[in-house]
Amino acid sequence: MTGLSDSPHQGVKAEEPSGRAIVFVIDDDVSIRRSLSNLFRSVNLDVAAFGSAQEMLQGKLPEVASCLVLDVRLPGLSGLELQTELAKLNLHIPIIFITGHGDIPMSVKAMKGGAVDFLTKPFRDQELLDAVVAATERDRKRREVEKTVANLQSLFETLSPREQAVMKLVAAGLMNKQVAAELELAEITVKIYRGRVMKKMGARSLADLIRMAETLGICANQPE
Amino acid sequence: MTGLSDSPHQGVKAEEPSGRAIVFVIDDDVSIRRSLSNLFRSVNLDVAAFGSAQEMLQGKLPEVASCLVLDVRLPGLSGLELQTELAKLNLHIPIIFITGHGDIPMSVKAMKGGAVDFLTKPFRDQELLDAVVAATERDRKRREVEKTVANLQSLFETLSPREQAVMKLVAAGLMNKQVAAELELAEITVKIYRGRVMKKMGARSLADLIRMAETLGICANQPE
DNA sequence: AGAGAGCCTAAACATTCGTATAATTCTCCA
DNA sequence: TGGAGAATTATACGAATGTTTAGGCTCTCT
Known part of the structure; x- marks a missing residue:
């Protein structure tokens, strides 16, 4: 027997804090990318920034809690299209939209699609940070249950x-x-x-x- | 033995259609109330219309699937405040907002609060009807599981x-x-x-x- | 005081579950 | 061809479970 007393099931562990987390930033404006990255790094979050949705889809998602911060309007794939695409690929990374020229139907579609928040420029840094914390926390929990299920599934197999x-x-x-x-x-x-x-x-x-x-x-x- | 073969638990019944449903309409404009009521009745939905949130809170909620269609801007309690109020009272009736003068933060708050949809005037009748169907369906399912749990709970007691x-x-x-x-x-x-x-x-x-x-x-x- | 209800235990028995040992059949492979 | 290794069954025994019958105890309600 390899691993004993290490029940992969229903571990009601103590509430860990969020631990490490990565924020993916997608915006075609370099200066915005930079300022957002600085903002997140200032609160001890890791950041990966991209200029377009495609760039981000190239790479692979990390194994730690993460979230996506992106402008609705992007070159190539739009923010909402990226959301749809990720859903199709069964990637459930939480998304926070930010926009300068959005409208209500757009925000409603994003929220219906499971977005964590939809912020309009200008917004206060704290608003975004709050949303990011909520998003990474949600992702962390989702990963936790998913991992549990995956463990059980592989055992079952x-x-x-x-x-x-x-x-x-x-x-x-x-x-x-x-x-x-x-x-x-x-x-x-x-x-x-x-x-x-x-x-x-x-x-x-x-x-x-x-x-x-x-x-x-x-x-x-x-x-x- | 009293009740046999009548398991109150995990009934995987055939998909019933929505059956009967009631739509609550709240708008301070009488003509809108009337036209919405007619719209809903034309597709065989029952309707109860009110001029303010308070009026609606007076009465009690029915035992059948239902949903709420309301303007964000209302005399007295606003639509969003009503949403908060209902949540506090643990009443989980699905809400569809309609508005003529909304903004994005408002819609986002509504959606975060669990709203089914947030429509801006003018909208096509079909949009609203689709939302109402989705909402009543959601309510029907929620009531189903709630009833199951309540049955079990009373048995347990x-x-x-x-x-x-x-x-x-x-x-x-x-x-x-x-x-x-x-x-x-x-x-x-x-x-x-x-x-x-x-x-x-x-x-x-x-x-x-x-x-x-x-x-x-x-x-x-x-x-x- | 007496009746009834809920709580607790005992003895006895039948059923079900869990495991160890051994044997059979079959396939796959060196 | 012999053997390793599965899938399957049999026998047997010990442990756990479920039910019945019977009885004692302490409340409360009337």
Whole structure:
């Protein structure tokens, strides 16, 4: 056994502060990029600045909490288009829009799309900083749950097909006997697999296993 | 046995259409109230119109899916203030703002506060109708889960204090023996209570009970 | 005082669960 | 061809769970 007592599941840890965070700044105006970068660095945030959405999409997103600060109006891909693009790519980095010439429908679309804030120039530095803090915090939490789910998912994938099937049915509340009937196995076989499932998943109790199945979205549906 | 096969829990029913829905309209302009009311009634929606936020707060909210359509600028309580007020009262009716003289910060605040949409005059009827459909649908779903939780909660409250305690610990994954130690009871007593819990909660399996505990937010925390 | 309700325990039994040992069958591979 | 390694089953035993029957205890309500 490699990692024990290191339950990847439902860790209700103490509230860590946000730790390290990166702010991505996208603006075609160099002076704005620079002043925003300085502002963020002054409060101990890391910054990566780009002149266009495409540039930013080239690179890859980091492994730490981050957020995006961008002007709605950009050369090439606009801010809102970037938001749509990121959503398509399943990248859920929180976005803060800033704009000098926005309108209400634009702001509403951005907010509906999940933006954290939509600031109009001129704004006070503190407003932006507050938004950035909120955004990185949101991202940190999202990453946390995503990591938990990913851990569980990879654990689940280490199970053999039979073991996965048993886990689904057990999590659905079936007795060993019923699971055996469903899978056309002997009850003893189900017991063996069940034991292996508990061990491989690191579940210390049935309750534990059921909650794992819950967060994995396992419902024992789809006949085939 | 009183109610069987009538599980109040996790009903994955077929997608019902929205059924009946009520739209609350608040605007100080009588002619707007009338035209909005006509619009909604033309698509088979029930309507209740008011001239001010206070009037609307007098009455009580209905038991069916509903939403709120209101102007940001209102006599007395403004639209945004009403939104805040409703949030304080824990009334989560979805809100659609319409306005003739709004600005971006206003719309952003509304959206951050959970508004479904924020439309600027003039808008096409269809835009508003789409928003209303989305809003009532959201409300319908919210009511559904809230009803489920409320049902479970009231079931849980029919349990005696001991039974509740046993349920918490069982849901936490403890064995009967451990539960008994924790509560300073004999193991046999725990078994009795456990059986009663299953029966009273209508749980057909331990998995069922654990999921109920999950949606009730029972974690067996707080020492006392 | 008496009836009833909730709380607690005991003894006994049946069912279910978990694990260890051993055996069978099958595939894959050197 | 022999063997490693899975998937599966059987036997057997110990531990945990669930239910029934029975009884004692302490309240409250009437």
